[in-house]
Amino acid sequence: MVVLVRSTVSGTLGATGTVADELVVVVRDVVTGAVQATEQVGTGLIASTKSIAKGVILGVHEVGGDVATAAAETVRTVIRHAAAVGADVGAVARRAVDGVVEAAAETGESAGRIAKAAVDGAIKAAGEVGANTARVVADVLAGVVRGVKEVVGAPSPRPAVAHKVAVRSRGVHAQQRAHHR
Numbered sequence: 001m002v003v004l005v006r007s008t009v010s011g012t013l014g015a016t017g018t019v020a021d022e023l024v025v026v027v028r029d030v031v032t033g034a035v036q037a038t039e040q041v042g043t044g045l046i047a048s049t050k051s052i053a054k055g056v057i058l059g060v061h062e063v064g065g066d067v068a069t070a071a072a073e074t075v076r077t078v079i080r081h082a083a084a085v086g087a088d089v090g091a092v093a094r095r096a097v098d099g100v101v102e103a104a105a106e107t108g109e110s111a112g113r114i115a116k117a118a119v120d121g122a123i124k125a126a127g128e129v130g131a132n133t134a135r136v137v138a139d140v141l142a143g144v145v146r147g148v149k150e151v152v153g154a155p156s157p158r159p160a161v162a163h164k165v166a167v168r169s170r171g172v173h174a175q176q177r178a179h180h181r
Helices: 002-016 020-041 045-062 067-085 089-107 111-129 131-153 159-179
Strands: none
Touching: 002 020, 002 045, 020 045, 020 067, 045 067, 045 089, 067 089, 067 111, 089 111, 089 131, 111 131
8 A cells, every 4th residue: 555655646746746735636636545445445444544644755755745744634634534434533643643754754754843744734634523523633642742752852872882782792692602512
């Protein structure tokens, strides 16, 4: 699913351009088509949402488009669809944001900036559905935001330390092999 959505988005945007208005329309159309396709093959909206969101972000990144705008529009579109078919909007929102964040990390985009755009889009779309839906989505996504902040704020392992651990580990394994001979 990720590869199909990615190639559809990047191919369409490559042909039409990545201007914000066109990007929003392309993302909305591709997400809607992918969601409908998952319903037809019976894979389910919750199960497919993460792959759809990830594919959109990877495709938009591939052509140099505005990934934050794509993230917000992707999440808005799947939430609207989830509400329309009576699916668990909170679970769909969570899976969509997870897919967006995972793709952002893979592409080197700012996970924090992209996650914020996706969460803002989710809360806006949920608010359009109703106040209760907005509360549910905000509660579900609060954990995602905390998790992204922890990952973004975490110090990267220092190469020298990682190298020392690897060397020590190889030495221990060599000693264990020699001892068992």
